[in-house]
Amino acid sequence: MKNLAPTEAAALEAVETREWLESLDYVVQQGDKGRVIRLLDALRTRARQAGLREPFTSQTPYINTIPVQEQVPYPGDRDIERRIKSLVRWNAAAMVVRANRESDGIGGHISTFASSATLYEVGFNHFFRGKDSSTGADIIYFQGHASPGIYSRGFLEGRFSEEHLRNFRHELRPGGGLSSYPHPWLMPDFWEFPTVSMGLGPLMSIYQARYMKYLENRGLKTPSDQKVWAFLGDGETDEPEALGAITLASREKLDNLIFVVNCNLQRLDGPVRGNGQIVQELEAVFRGAGWNVIKVLWGSDWDALLARDIDGALVKRMGEVVDGEYQRYVVEDGAYLRKHFWGADPRLLEMVHHLSDDELTKLRVGGHDPLKVYNAYRSAVLHQGAPTVILARTIKGYGLGEAGEGKNVTHQQKKMNETDLKHFRDRFGIPISDDRVADAPFYRPDENSAEAKYMKTRRQALGGFVPRRTTTAPPVPVALDEAFEEFQHGTEGRKASTTMVFVKMLSKLLKDKDLGNLVVPIVPDEARTFGMDPLFRAVGIYSSIGQLYEPVDMDQLLYYKEAKNGQILEEGITEAGSISSFVAAGTAYATHGINTIPFFIFYSMFGFQRVGDFIWAAADARCRGFLMGGTAGRTTLAGEGLQHQDGHSHVLALGVPTCRAYDPAFAFELAVIIQDGIKRMYADGEQCFYYITVMNEQYDMPAMPAGAAEGIVKGLYKFKSSGNSSAKAKAQLLGSGTIVNEAVKAQAILEKYGVAADVWSATSYNELYRDAHRVDRWNMLHPSAAQKVPYVTECLGNAPGVVVAASDYLKSQPDMIARWIGKPMITLGTDGFGRSEDRASLRNFFEVDAKHIAAATLAALLREKQIDGKVVAKAFNELGIDGEKPDPAIS
Ligand SMILES: Cc1ncc(C[n+]2csc(CCOP(=O)(O)OP(=O)(O)O)c2C)c(N)n1
Numbered sequence: 031m032k033n034l035a036p037t038e039a040a041a042l043e044a045v046e047t048r049e050w051l052e053s054l055d056y057v058v059q060q061g062d063k064g065r066v067i068r069l070l071d072a073l074r075t076r077a078r079q080a081g082l083r084e085p086f087t088s089q090t091p092y093i094n095t096i097p098v099q100e101q102v103p104y105p106g107d108r109d110i111e112r113r114i115k116s117l118v119r120w121n122a123a124a125m126v127v128r129a130n131r132e133s134d135g136i137g138g139h140i141s142t143f144a145s146s147a148t149l150y151e152v153g154f155n156h157f158f159r160g161k162d163s164s165t166g167a168d169i170i171y172f173q174g175h176a177s178p179g180i181y182s183r184g185f186l187e188g189r190f191s192e193e194h195l196r197n198f199r200h201e202l203r204p205g206g207g208l209s210s211y212p213h214p215w216l217m218p219d220f221w222e223f224p225t226v227s228m229g230l231g232p233l234m235s236i237y238q239a240r241y242m243k244y245l246e247n248r249g250l251k252t253p254s255d256q257k258v259w260a261f262l263g264d265g266e267t268d269e270p271e272a273l274g275a276i277t278l279a280s281r282e283k284l285d286n287l288i289f290v291v292n293c294n295l296q297r298l299d300g301p302v303r304g305n306g307q308i309v310q311e312l313e314a315v316f317r318g319a320g321w322n323v324i325k326v327l328w329g330s331d332w333d334a335l336l337a338r339d340i341d342g343a344l345v346k347r348m349g350e351v352v353d354g355e356y357q358r359y360v361v362e363d364g365a366y367l368r369k370h371f372w373g374a375d376p377r378l379l380e381m382v383h384h385l386s387d388d389e390l391t392k393l394r395v396g397g398h399d400p401l402k403v404y405n406a407y408r409s410a411v412l413h414q415g416a417p418t419v420i421l422a423r424t425i426k427g428y429g430l431g432e433a434g435e436g437k438n439v440t441h442q443q444k445k446m447n448e449t450d451l452k453h454f455r456d457r458f459g460i461p462i463s464d465d466r467v468a469d470a471p472f473y474r475p476d477e478n479s480a481e482a483k484y485m486k487t488r489r490q491a492l493g494g495f496v497p498r499r500t501t502t503a504p505p506v507p508v509a510l511d512e513a514f515e516e517f518q519h520g521t522e523g524r525k526a527s528t529t530m531v532f533v534k535m536l537s538k539l540l541k542d543k544d545l546g547n548l549v550v551p552i553v554p555d556e557a558r559t560f561g562m563d564p565l566f567r568a569v570g571i572y573s574s575i576g577q578l579y580e581p582v583d584m585d586q587l588l589y590y591k592e593a594k595n596g597q598i599l600e601e602g603i604t605e606a607g608s609i610s611s612f613v614a615a616g617t618a619y620a621t622h623g624i625n626t627i628p629f630f631i632f633y634s635m636f637g638f639q640r641v642g643d644f645i646w647a648a649a650d651a652r653c654r655g656f657l658m659g660g661t662a663g664r665t666t667l668a669g670e671g672l673q674h675q676d677g678h679s680h681v682l683a684l685g686v687p688t689c690r691a692y693d694p695a696f697a698f699e700l701a702v703i704i705q706d707g708i709k710r711m712y713a714d715g716e717q718c719f720y721y722i723t724v725m726n727e728q729y730d731m732p733a734m735p736a737g738a739a740e741g742i743v744k745g746l747y748k749f750k751s752s753g754n755s756s757a758k759a760k761a762q763l764l765g766s767g768t769i770v771n772e773a774v775k776a777q778a779i780l781e782k783y784g785v786a787a788d789v790w791s792a793t794s795y796n797e798l799y800r801d802a803h804r805v806d807r808w809n810m811l812h813p814s815a816a817q818k819v820p821y822v823t824e825c826l827g828n829a830p831g832v833v834v835a836a837s838d839y840l841k842s843q844p845d846m847i848a849r850w851i852g853k854p855m856i857t858l859g860t861d862g863f864g865r866s867e868d869r870a871s872l873r874n875f876f877e878v879d880a881k882h883i884a885a886a887t888l889a890a891l892l893r894e895k896q897i898d899g900k901v902v903a904k905a906f907n908e909l910g911i912d913g914e915k916p917d918p919a920i921s
Pocket residue numbers: 141142145175226227228229262263264265266267292294296297298302426441
C-alpha cells in the first residue's frame with residue numbers, strides 16, 4: 031500500500047475490511063459463538079506473534095450490547111404503556127411547577143425524571159416485584175432527584191391524592207405532604223432506602239445484595255430470586271462511594287444486583303464528561319471489575335441504519351463523538367445534525383439521505399426506547415454469576431423542549447410558562463384543554479379507564495405497589511438478666527478494659543438461645559485490635575464460598591476460620607462498606623422481616639468523622655443496632671496520636687436524632703446499656719440505634735452500686751459518695767469513660783485538703799441534654815402547669831458545693847448541661863489535637879487527670895469563697911500545677 035495515493039489506499043483498506051467482516055459474518059451465521067471467539071483469539075495471537083501490540087481496552091464499540099437478533103419482543107401493550115408514562119411525566123412536572131409557583135424557591139426536579147421515565151416505567155410494568163410477590167420483593171434504590179416521578183405514579187395508582195401532590199415539599203401542611211427525596215423517616219410506609227446523598231445509595235445497595243446472600247447462607251432467610259435494583263445518575267458516579275465497592279459485588283458474584291445508570295450525560299452544572307464519553311468510561315470500569323455490562327445507547331430507529339453500516343463507518347462515528355457534542359445535538363435541529371454528525375463521512379450522509387431533517391432529530395437514544403430497556407432488564411435479571419450494570423443513554427429534561435431539554439441549566443429547572451406547558455402537553459398528548467393548561471392541573475384518568483386498569487393489573491401480577499415499606503418482624507424475646515448478671519459484680523481485682531468486657535458480652539449474646547443467631551458482628555479488619563479473634567473460631571467469618579485454603583494458623587485453637595455460614599462480617603479495611611452492612615442488618619427488620627442485631631465495632635475516630643453521612647442515612651432508614659466506637663478517648667488511646675485519638679465523636683453523635691450515645695466507664699454500665707438497648711429496639715420496637723464508646727485501658731471493674739441502672743440509662747448516677755460528712759467545702763465531680771477513675775483519685779486528693787467530693791459517672795451527656803430540653807419545652811408550652819424538673823437538675827440541683835466535670839471528649843460535652851444545675855461548673859476536656867504519648871502524660875497535657883480535676887475543684891471553691899486561698903496555693907504547689915503551661919486546645 032506504501033506506493034498508493036491516500037485515496038486509493040483508503041479504498042483498498044475499505045475493501046479489505048469488508049472481506050474480513052464478511053468472513054466473520056459467515057462464521058457467525060453458522061451459529062457457533064464459541065468458534066467466533068476462538069477465531070478472534072487466534073487472530074489476536076497471530077498478530078502478537080507478528081509483533082503487534084494492540085492497546086489495552088476494556089471498552090466495546092459505542093453500540094448496544096444486546097444485538098437486534100437477540101432481542102425478544104415487548105411483552106406489554108406499548109401503546110397504553112406510553113400513555114401511562116406520559117401521564118406520569120405530566121403529573122411529575124406539574125407537581126414541581128405548581129409547588130414553585132406557589133412557594134418560590136421550594137425546589138424540586140423535573141429534568142432528572144424526565145430523562146429516566148422509561149427506565150422506571152418498564153420496571154414498574156414488568157420487573158419490580160412488590161411485597162406480595164411469591165418470589166419475594168425486589169429491593170429498589172430510586173434515584174433521589176427522580177422522586178417526583180415516583181410520587182406521580184403513586185398518584186395514578188391511587189396511592190396519593192391531589193392534596194398529597196399539592197403538598198409536595200410541604201410536609202407540615204394538614205393532611206401531610208410528600209418529602210423532597212426518599213426518606214423513610216418522613217414517609218415510613220412508602221420509602222425504604224435513602225439515596226439522595228449521592229454515592230451512598232450505590233454503595234449501600236451492594237452491601238444490601240451481599241447481606242441478602244449472608245442471610246440465606248446462614249439459614250435465616252429462604253433463598254429467593256429477589257433483586258436489588260439501584261438507580262443512579264451518571265454524574266453520581268463521580269462520588270468515590272458510588273464505584274468504591276464494585277469489586278466486592280463481582281467477587282461475591284452478586285447476580286442479585288442490578289445497577290441502572292441513567293446516562294443523560296449531564297450533572298448539575300453541565301456535561302459529566304463533555305470531552306469524553308461517560309458511558310465508555312463506566313463500561314471500562316465495570317468490565318474491569320468483572321461486572322456484566324449492558325449498554326443501551328441507541329433506540330430501535332437506529333437498528334436499520336446500523337444494519338446498513340457494512341464497513342463500520344457509523345459505529346466509528348458513534349464512538350468518536352464526545353458527550354459535549356452529543357448534548358449539543360439534543361438542542362440543535364436536523365440540519366445541524368446532518369452537517370455535524372452525518373456530514374463527517376460521505377457514506378454516512380448517503381445512509382440518511384432518505385430521512386428529513388425532522389426525522390433525524392427524532393432518532394431516539396436507547397434509554398427512551400421501552401423495547402431496548404426491556405431487553406436490557408430481562409438480560410440482567412437472567413444473568414448469573416455476576417452483577418449487572420445497565421448504562422442507559424437518555425436525555426436530561428427529555429420532552430421539556432425550550433424549557434430545558436438537554437440544556438446546561440436543566441437540572442435546576444423548576445418552572446414552566448404557558449408555552450412550555452402547552453408544548454409538553456402536546457408532545458405527550460395529555461388530554462388537558464388550552465384554557466386549563468397554564469394552571470398545570472394534575473390529571474388522573476378514571477379508575478375504570480384502560481390506563482388505570484392496566485397499571486393495576488400489572489402491579490397485581492408483580493406483587494403489589496412499589497415502593498412500600500412494611501415492618502413485620504416479630505419482637506424478639508429478651509431475657510439477658512442471667513447471662514449478664516456476672517457483669518454486675520465487677521472483676522474483683524482482675525483488670526479489664528471495657529473493650530474486653532464488650533467482647534465477652536458479645537460472646538454471651540452469640541450463645542443466647544433467643545438472640546444468638548440474630549447477632550451480626552461487623553468489623554473492618556480490626557478484630558484483633560479489639561480482642562475479638564476468639565470469635566473467628568467460635569462463630570466463623572462469613573464467606574460465600576467457605577474456606578478454599580488451609581489457614582496458616584490451622585494448628586492453633588483460634589484459627590482463622592471462614593465459613594459459608596460464618597456469622598462475623600470481617601469487611602476488610604472499609605468503614606464505608608462496614609457501615610453499609612450495618613445499615614442492611616439494622617433495617618432487615620423492615621426489608622426482610624428479620625430482626626438482626628448488628629454490632630459494628632470500629633476505631634471511634636473512623637466512625638462519625640469518616641462515615642458520618644452513612645450514619646445519617648442509617649437514622650433516616652430507621653436503622654437499629656449498636657455502633658461500638660473502639661479505642662476511644664483522646665487520652666485513653668495511648669501512643670496513636672493525632673489521627674487516631676478521638677475526642678469528638680460524641681459531639682458528632684448528638685446531631686443524629688435517633689442515636690443514643692454513651693460513654694460508659696465500667697462493665698456493669700456497659701451491660702445495663704446494652705441490655706436496655708436490646709430491649710428497647712428489639713422487644714419494644716423503638717426505632718433508634720446506639721453509639722457506645724469502649725476503651726482499651728485496663729483497670730478493676732467495680733461492682734454496681736445499688737439502684738444505679740436507671741441513672742446509667744438516663745446518663746448520670748452517683749458512683750461514689752464522699753466518706754467525709756463533716757467537711758465544709760464540698761464538690762461534685764463528674765467523670766465519664768475512663769476519666770471516672772481520675773475523678774475517684776481526685777476525690778482522695780481533695781480529701782487531704784479538707785474537701786468532701788462525691789463522684790458521679792456521666793454515661794451520656796447527650797441523653798442528659800436531650801432530657802433537659804424535652805422538659806424545658808414541655809414547661810414552656812405548659813406555663814401554668816406544675817413545672818417538671820429535668821433529670822440532671824434532680825441529680826445536681828441540690829447537690830452541695832461546686833461541680834467539676836472531666837471527660838476524654840470536648841469540653842462542650844459537659845458544658846451542655848451547665849445551665850440546668852444551678853451552680854458554677856468547671857469543665858475539663860480534650861479540645862485540641864491528640865498526639866502520641868503515654869496516658870499519664872496525655873492526661874496531664876489535656877488537664878483531665880486527677881491532679882487537674884482536684885486543682886479545678888479547689889480553684890472553683892476559692893472563687894466561691896468556700897476555701898482558704900493558702901490551702902489552694904499549697905495544693906497547687908504540691909500537685910505541681912503549672913499556671914504557664916501551653917494551652918492544649920491550640921498546641
Ligand atoms: C453528596 C452530594 N453532593 C451533591 C449533591 C447535589 N446534587 C444533586 S443532583 C446533582 C447532580 C446529579 O447529576 P446526575 O447524578 O448525573 O443525576 P441526573 O439528575 O443527571 O440524573 C448534584 C450535584 C447531592 N445530592 N449529594
